[in-house]
Amino acid sequence: MTMEVTRCLLQASDERHELGDYEQGVPRWCNGCGDNGILTTMQRLCRDNDLAPERTVFVSGIGCSSRLPHYMHTYGFHGTHGRALPIAEGVKMARPDLTVFVSTGDGDCLSIGAAHWIHALRYNMDLTVLLHDNRIYGLTKKQASPTSPLGTKSNTTPQGSYLEALNPLTVTLGVANVSFVAQAVDWIPELLYDILTAAYRHRGLSFVRIVQRCPEFMPGFFDPWMQDPRRTLILRHASGLTLSPAIAKTYTNQLEHDPSDIHRAREIASDEEPIPVGILYRDDDVPCYEDVRHAGAVRTAEQVRRGLAAELDRFTIWPDGAER
Amino acid sequence: MKEAVTLGEHIVEIVSDSGEGAQRCGQSLGAIAAKSGNGVWTVEIIPAEIQPPARSIAGASGNRVRLGARRVTNGGDQADLVVAFNEQVLLGRVQAEELRPGATILLEGRWRNDRDPLVASAYAETYDELVGLGYRVLEIPMERECLKLVPDPRRGKNMFVLGMLCGIYSLDLELAREQVAITFGKKDAKVIATNVKLLEAGFAWAEENLDFKYRIPAVRATEPQVVMNGNTALALGILASGMEICAMYPITPATSASHYLSEVFERVGGIVHQAEDEIAACAFAIGASYAGKVAVTITSGPGYSLKQEGIGLAAMAEIPLVVVDVQRGGPSTGLPTKAEQGDLLAVLFGTHGDAPKVVYAVSGIEDCFYAMITARKIAETFNMVVVVLSDASLATAQQPFPRPVFSEDWLAAPVDQTPVPPGARPYDWDASTGLVRRFIPGQPGGMHTVTGLAHDRESHVAYDPQSNEDGLRHRSLKLAALQKTLRCPPVFGAAEGDLLVVGWGSSKGAIEEAVEGLRAEGHRVSALHLGFIQPMPSGIGDILRRFGKVMTVESSWADRPAEDPIVDADNRRYSALAMLLRSRYLVDVDCWTEARGRPITPGSVRSAILGALAREAVPA
Structure with missing residues (x-):
């Protein structure tokens, strides 16, 4: 690609950024919505990693979660329902030099976009995927989502939802080429930041399920977990999360878990009570699809000319004595 | 030596069970005739199944080759001469009224004495029926002749037939030998030598045993010509257009374009991505276009229906995109391998709301090539979706056309990474043309979020009536602006x-x-x-x-x-x-x-x- 020179220049100037450099507009989420905390965490993450706003793209689908790009002063792509992942893959394939984040919700990712979720894991492109999981449809005003607990009363399930909730973590951990799976909760911002930072630093698709509150349609649903720290299981490991003294003191229910152990990760993911928080799985050696496909390779007009000529030769009828 | 009758044109069909090589025979004949300077149009005869039962009426697989003294622009009406490897596939063509009354049929005769009495009687019955219908049926011992040269005549019979046809149409045997070498170019020299022998045997057999011979006057081209089918031309057009990413999902009859592109694209730094579904293929192409150069997605009707949502997004957000629809019969799964032009209104109006897009229909093989270059340029200039409509008949039809001469103008400019001027907005629509300069990720100062929601010139979500009509007006104006640049067809x-x-x-x-x-x-x-x-x-x-x-x-x-x-x-x-x-x-x-x-x-x-x-x- 031809942006190499620009890239060098940008790196040479290496500006520092402030939080304000990533802020755009006033979020229109409800008070107490978990999305607000995710947004500020992402803005902090961008600042702390000095991400150039013009080289950062937030891609989203449709739903409350997917408004996030509008509030980031970076490039953004607010797509169609369920399609955030394939759009982000296209961006990354065309421009592996860009940093790409994906915001998607439980309906967007796990329902209408479920096929893309599974295959995005297989492609393992270098994307940081934030699953904003509030376990309910918010933007369309309260319908059961795939992660709504059995019996959830909603506008489409007034007698209570009929099906067991889908567990996004166990599904994710069952897909070939999965390379990073973590879970965070929006009400522990420090760990949310640490987990998202680890996800951002992982090369490959990092999938972070963020359990988040929806005060409008699931009021008080997570209160029992917020009020009782023992109902949160913190996963710690030298190569995973390391806990600050404050966190370690508050959240005493901890488990030493090596993120390279996928079998243990699957067991942990299967237990939804207490809620596991931390890095369940990480494998830095899974190849990225954009590398396998040589995305961003330098391409010249001469290459095309020669490539085309070679192919046309296969189909050409030369008149007698013509120059070849 | 018998006298060759001079003809202005002739239509010949070669039909066999699937896998017996009639298609390869027909394509080779087309290539040899084209090289000789004849006008040529070939049409594939394709059964819908990969392995239809042997000797079945619906299983006919092969090629129609229309040869002319002048340029040939279509497959013509009814066949004058048919070579059939068995009588059942032939019957399929007769019932479809693809043979002219009194046409000559060269039929493999081995079935008359087949060990299976049912096969033998079916053959005899059909033979009598065809003779009764007035066709001139000649029984040819193709297999017996091939057995003299190869142990398994099922493989190789097609080259014997090719030789026969070269003899019948007075084509140059040396040109035919060269073509066999090209056809089997990927195989070793022994395979080529064997097939050349079969070719020569067929040629000699026709000379000695047939009482007719034709000559179609040919004018050898003075400029180099290329012979390829429509899908190959589409793929080469993509390669030549400067597009670098093609996202697709397998679908008949579009897929062969992607097969060929997959074979060649990486050599020039391009990527064919086989997505998990049609929707993803479209979204992937949109993402790639958004961040870089215009990308393309290739499909057929059912896939196009699935892409409509993404096409609406691209229209709304003004992201350039090229969509190729190689049409087949519809609605729904319809006629997967057969030609129809039923998608036009779906393509023009398909997605919900007012989503103006450019629609161009290719009308020939050469057009398939150049249309992709034009489509990419229009998509990029107008930030629009450009749909190129082809169909199943062009997909597999072959015709010679002048060899394209590459120009660097065909290629896309490098991705703009220069800073955006202060004050410029992502949708600063030009009042008279609706055109806008797109900001591409990487451009300092251009940060904004594109959205499928109604938006204002800052690309901020805007539901107010003024902003909504502003957007609709300018997206629509682009079509009017493009229209002013188009020439009326003659x-x-x-x-x-x-x-x-x-x-x-x-x-x-x-x-x-x-x-x-x-x-x-x-x-x-x-x-x-x-x-x-x-x-x-x-x-x-x-x-x-x-x-x-x-x-x-x-x-x-x-x-x-x-x-x-x-x-x-x-x-x-x-x-x-x-x-x-x-x-x-x-x-x-x-x-x-x-x-x-x-x-x-x-x-x-x-x-x-x-x-x-x-x-x-x-x-x-």
Whole structure:
């Protein structure tokens, strides 16, 4: 690609950024919505990693979660329902030099976009995927989502939802080429930041399920977990999360878990009570699809000319004595 | 040595069970004839299944090759000569009325003495039936002759037949040998040598045993020509257009374009991504276009339906995108391997809301190549979706055309990474053209979020009436701006007359051939063929008004008032192009259509024209 020179220049100037450099507009989420905390965490993450706003793209689908790009002063792509992942893959394939984040919700990712979720894991492109999981449809005003607990009363399930909730973590951990799976909760911002930072630093698709509150349609649903720290299981490991003294003191229910152990990760993911928080799985050696496909390779007009000529030769009828 | 009869043109078909190589034989014959300087058009005969049962009527697989002294633009009407590897596949062609009355049939004769009495009796019965129908049936011991050279005649019979046909059409044996070497170029020298022997044996056999021989005068081209099918031309066009990413999902009959592109694209730094589904393929291409150079997605009708959502997004967010729809019969799964032009209205109006996009229909093999270069440029200049419509008949038809001479102008400019001027907004629509300079990730100062929601010039979500109409107006204006740059297609025939036939897409050659023939007989009929269907170039209305009657010819379904009494002026459903022309130009445009899953033939167009000329004009 031809942006190499620009890239060098940008790196040479290496500006520092402030939080304000990533802020755009006033979020229109409800008070107490978990999305607000995710947004500020992402803005902090961008600042702390000095991400150039013009080289950062937030891609989203449709739903409350997917408004996030509008509030980031970076490039953004607010797509169609369920399609955030394939759009982000296209961006990354065309421009592996860009940093790409994906915001998607439980309906967007796990329902209408479920096929893309599974295959995005297989492609393992270098994307940081934030699953904003509030376990309910918010933007369309309260319908059961795939992660709504059995019996959830909603506008489409007034007698209570009929099906067991889908567990996004166990599904994710069952897909070939999965390379990073973590879970965070929006009400522990420090760990949310640490987990998202680890996800951002992982090369490959990092999938972070963020359990988040929806005060409008699931009021008080997570209160029992917020009020009782023992109902949160913190996963710690030298190569995973390391806990600050404050966190370690508050959240005493901890488990030493090596993120390279996928079998243990699957067991942990299967237990939804207490809620596991931390890095369940990480494998830095899974190849990225954009590398396998040589995305961003330098391409010249001469290459095309020669490539085309070679192919046309296969189909050409030369008149007698013509120059070849 | 027998005297060769000189012919202006001839249509030959080679049919076999799937896997017996009749297609390879037909394609090779087409290539040899083209190299000799004949006009050539080849049409694939494809069964719908990969391995249909052997010796079945529905299993006919092979090729039609129309050879001419002049340039040939379509597959023609009925075959003059058929080579069949068994009588059942032949029967399929007879029942489909693909053979001219009295046509010559060269039939593998081994079945007469087959060990299975059912096979032997079926053969004898069919043979008698065909002779009774007046065909000249010659039983050929193809397999027996091949056994003299190879242990398994099932593999190799096709080259024996190729040799026979080269003998029959007085083609140069040396050219044929070269072609065999090209055809088996990937195999080792021994395979080539064996097949050359079979070719020579067939050639000699025809010389010694057949009582007829033809010669079709040829003019060898003075400029290099290329012979390829429409899907190969599409793929090479993509390669030459500067597009770098193609996202697709397998679907017939579009996939062979992606197969070929997958083979060659990486060599020039391109990527074919096989997505998990059609929706993802479209979204992937949109993401790639958004962040870099214009990307393309290739599909057929059912896949196009799935892409509609993404196409609406690209239209709304003004992200350039090229979509190729190689049409097949519809609706739903329809006729996967057969030709139809039924997608036009879906492509023009398919996604919800007002989503203007450019629609261009290719009308020949060469057009497939250049259309991709044009499509990429328009998509990029106007930040629009450009849909290129091809169909199953062009996908596999082969025709020679002048070898393209590469120009760097075909390629896309490097991705703009320069800083955006202060104050510039992502949707600073030009008031008169609707055009806007797109900001691409990486451009400092251009940060904004594109969205499928209604938005203002800052790309902020905006639901107010003014912003909504602002966006709709400017997205629509781009079509008007493009329209001002388009040239009206030329009228084929006189500029005025009794009847104008209007077509689009793959029917061009058949329509013009029929019109040319009728004009020579003194009929005042002309033809107009549209490439750009949206926007439609200026001047078309004036052309329509210079003719007593106007009729479209399309390969799709339209009501037939003459056949169905319940259909009348109040409820008649016109074909797509007729509907468009009627609404835009307020001209009483009639339509003639067929949806038989095969390319429109000059003969059927001729009958349709004669019918239209004979009909009383309906008073306006």
